Amino acid sequence: MNGIIPLYKPRGMTSADCVYQLRKLLHEKKIGHTGTLDPEVDGVLTICVGQATKLVNWLLDSDKVYQGQVVLGKATSTEDATGEIIDQKEILTPFTIEQVEAAMLSLTGSIQQTPPMYSAVKVNGKRLYEYARAGQIVQRPSRQVTIKKFQMRGVPHFDEHQHLQMLDFTVVCSKGTYIRTLAVQLGESLNVPAYMSRLTRTAGSSFTLDQTVSFDQISAKLQQNEFDFCLPLEAAFSSQIPRCTLTDEQWQQVQNGSKITLAASSKQVLLTFNGIAKALYQKQADFYVPQIMLLKNDR
Incomplete structure (x- = not known):
């Protein structure tokens, strides 16, 4: 298959x-x-x-797209709802929509993140969560990620009994982004502890x-x-990538990994033969050269 x-x-x-x-x-x-x-x-x-x-x-x-919720007023050891509460601060006056939107905007674009201790990132050959479970502290490497969109969904909810504020959000981001950490960073921008209470990847x-x-x-x-x-x-390729049907002669060239000439101008092109995607080629000078070879036969 x-x-x-x-x-x-x-x-x-x-x-x-x-x-x-x-x-x-x-x-x-x-x-x-x-x-x-x-x-x-x-x-x-x-x-x-x-x-x-x-x-x-x-x-x-x-890019990936997520919808979730952040809780303002508490922080957890795992940065999500599965961890123990490690910090809290009562919110007596809920943040305005304008304040939250400004904080989210400040976290849009290229930002630095430090992966959570409870994550699968490897440091010195061990997963960070292994260090965390052993109660060991280790320096975590920061990484640069891109947040293309970070916006509220609906109206924030204020819990006047627990003095917490809940915000539903949408995020569009690059690979390697930790949404848990983004929730914590939002809290830092508002000067309160925070954690991510739920998350769904809606597109990827x-x-x-x-x-x-x-x-x-x-x-x-x-x-x-x-x-x-x-x-x-x-189906894995965007419709924005042009398709090109190969001739028998071109298919032989592609099977040999050769560069070919195409009547195309796009940076990339998906090559098909007998109605089946065979390879992704990219433009190089006056030719197209292999980028990903998918199938080398007719199946």
């Missing part, structure tokens, strides 16, 4: 759990995902099967939440000997 599965990852499963479950269902070893989601985050997890695993790095680079790798399939749906399809849940490789 070769193709893309826009999987709905439920809460309570790791991304690795999802890959393991699909390997059992599909009897296919060659499976990879295109961007880790924390266990308590649900939503779009794009899965590459068979030859489509060649696209994992390509899809990893795509060209797929949206309404395009995803669940494990139950996949199981039902397999029982009916149907495989339309696994999309063709070209």
